[in-house]
Amino acid sequence: MPARFRLALFLATAALLTAAEPLLSVHTPEKTVIFTTAEFAALPHQSITAIDPHSHVERHFAGVAVREILTRAGAPLGEKLRGPALRAAVIARASDGYIVVFALAEFDEAFSSRTLFLADAEDGKPLLPNSGPLKLIAPGDKKAARWARQITSLEVVFLGEARPAKKS
Helix, strand or coil: CCHHHHHHHHHHHHHHHHHHCEEEEEECCCCEEEEEHHHHHHCCCEEEEEEECCCCEEEEEEEEEHHHHHHHCCCCCHHHCCHHHHHEEEEEEECCCCEEEEEHHHHCCCCCCCCCEEEEEECCEECCCCCCCCEEECCCCCCHHHCCCCEEEEEEEECCCCCCCCCC
16 A cells, blocks of 8 residues: 555545544533534534724634534523523633633623634634633623633533523
């Protein structure tokens, strides 16, 4: 087998294995959804230009609106986001141990006019390993603290004594 063919076969196999690896896990009280690299890439992507609060430089990001991901995991958004559901928070966890928290309402179009993203590309290129696999983009935050890199999971939690009852 020629060396070029072996190299091509190795690269194709590596790409397939990477595409099947878990990229993001999303946990709600009702279920857990795992997105592979390929599944995340298939989600509806949007582009955004924003001033990166870390570098103070305008950047162009491509990624998926977090509300899209939370909706697919069954988070109570839209008409379901009222009453006890307003006590819900979203915990974003990074592979380096960094954690940031948002109110669930920050992801809902009825409560906020901004869109929070999980970016998988910056300035037309995939994220570098020290930023990826996903970078949380929080346009409008004046401080850089919630622009988190290396995001691997989102978790919806309910604060207080009771969480909303399930409706059948």
